[in-house]
Amino acid sequence: MSGMQVIKPGPLTLLQDLGRQGWQHLGVSPAGPMDGQAARWANRLVGNPVTAPLLEIALGGAEFEIQADTWLALTGAPLDARLDGESLPPWSCFPVHAGARLRLGFAQAGQRAYLAAAGGGFQASPTLGSVASNRREGLGGADGRGGPLVAGQVLACAKVRGLHERRCGPAWRFVPDYRQSPxxxxxxxxxxxxxxxxxxxxxxxxxxxxxxxxxxxxxxxxxxxxxxxxxxxxxxxxxxxxxxxxxxxxxxxxxxxxxxxxxxxxxxxxxxxxxxxxxxxxxxxxxxxxxxxxxxxxxxxxxxxxxxxx
CATH class of the missing domain: 2.40.100.10 (Cyclophilin-like)
Structure with missing residues (x-):
């Protein structure tokens, strides 16, 4: 299995999709991303279905080693994001190559960033129809028990080439200013x-x-x-x-x-x-x-x- 290895998981990084639907009558929470707009934008930028699994990275401080050539998108809270030392703009989509290191500093504003991989997102076995992490109920996630990512885990994702001719992102009018009091x-x-x-x-x-x-x-x-x-x-x-x-x-x-x-x-x-x-x-x-x-x-x-x- 190849895709992306977790070097540093940060304070709390969870695998999410749009949530676990159809089980609330049995007391099961839907879970899913806290910021649904930023999560949807991340998947949109890499051409994924809106339901594709992606990472919710609370506060930043995470690091990953890329194991497959693909495209990633990063939205949500602006971080000091660097790919092999090169600075990445917030709310952007960019190509990555096997062996590269993606380092995410701590959030400069906001609380949560979202990282999506092209080709259908990060792969994991669903629980009750969803991979959404819910730690309280012990459902979903990369480990199947709702747990956050830990160092050494490998998240499988597809090899994707030629997604875009260059890096891209949404129009700035769609990007919130998390510094403001809303x-x-x-x-x-x-x-x-x-x-x-x-x-x-x-x-x-x-x-x-x-x-x-x-x-x-x-x-x-x-x-x-x-x-x-x-x-x-x-x-x-x-x-x-x-x-x-x-x-x-x-x-x-x-x-x-x-x-x-x-x-x-x-x-x-x-x-x-x-x-x-x-x-x-x-x-x-x-x-x-x-x-x-x-x-x-x-x-x-x-x-x-x-x-x-x-």
Whole structure:
């Protein structure tokens, strides 16, 4: 087997695809990339299907030895990326040759970078129809048990030549500036009516800071004025992007490795196109929220899926 050997895995590098669909009724989380937009761009740049497996590299600090001539794409958080010492631009697609070394420094902004290989992505045996890593549930990943990459592992990928005439990347208008404090769109729903209009307005009126206790399961937010959640006596199914409000009034945005059921009241849902931007915010980073109508969010999502082919 040849492709790419892990020399340094970095703090947390996971094999992901678009997630494990069709199993939530059995309590299985979908997993998948935290920043779905950056992941889709990485696969698009090397001509892969949108579902092709790729690497999610948290914070950077990784190193790989190339074992097969192919093309790679790197998107997401900008890193000091170097191929045999030559600097690589962010959000780019580039050829690599057997014996080359790819070194990724630590993120200069954002939290997660995505590395895709041409020819269908990195190969691994699927678990419940997906290779997406979920460490909490022990599913997927290069080892089949949800684990992160470790030094010495070899990720198989196809030999690909002549993909492009030169290096390429998306138009810069598609590349987010992870240094900025974003305003994220929220679709009020779920238990929003029980919260009341005053609490909805309070949620959008103040900045919220990301807690260091945030992870792939949920982004915890802290605000100067906590919300006052209504009481709920039963659990309901939840989705990625749902905004739970526990009794302390500090919201939690459910992310890729979320649970499938939850008992905390739901204030609403983060616009699916803004979840990736939230996933790139570091601890203590400030975000704000603004309301968006459901019909507008649905139209945005349809255009996004059409652009990336579903």
């Amino acid at each position: 305003t994220l769109r929220v679709i009020f729903g779920g238990d929003a009516e029980a919260f009341g209009m005053a609490q909805q307005e309070a949620f959008c009126a103040q900045p919220w800071r990301l807690s260091p206790q945030s992870d792939r399961m949920g982004i915890r937010l802290g605000g100067a004025t906590p919300l006052v959640p209504p009481r709920r006596q039963w659990s309901l199914g939840v989705v990625t992007g749902a905004i739970q409000v526990p009794p302390d009034g500090q919201p939690i945005v459910l992310m890729a490795d979320r649970q499938t059921m939850g008992g905390y009241p739901l204030l609403g849902f983060v616009h699916p196109l803004d979840l990736g931007r939230l996933a790139q915010c570091p601890a203590h980073h400030e975000v704000r929220f603004a309301p968006v109508e459901l019909t507008e969010a649905q139209a945005d999502w349809r255009r996004f899926l059409a652009f990336f082919g579903g």
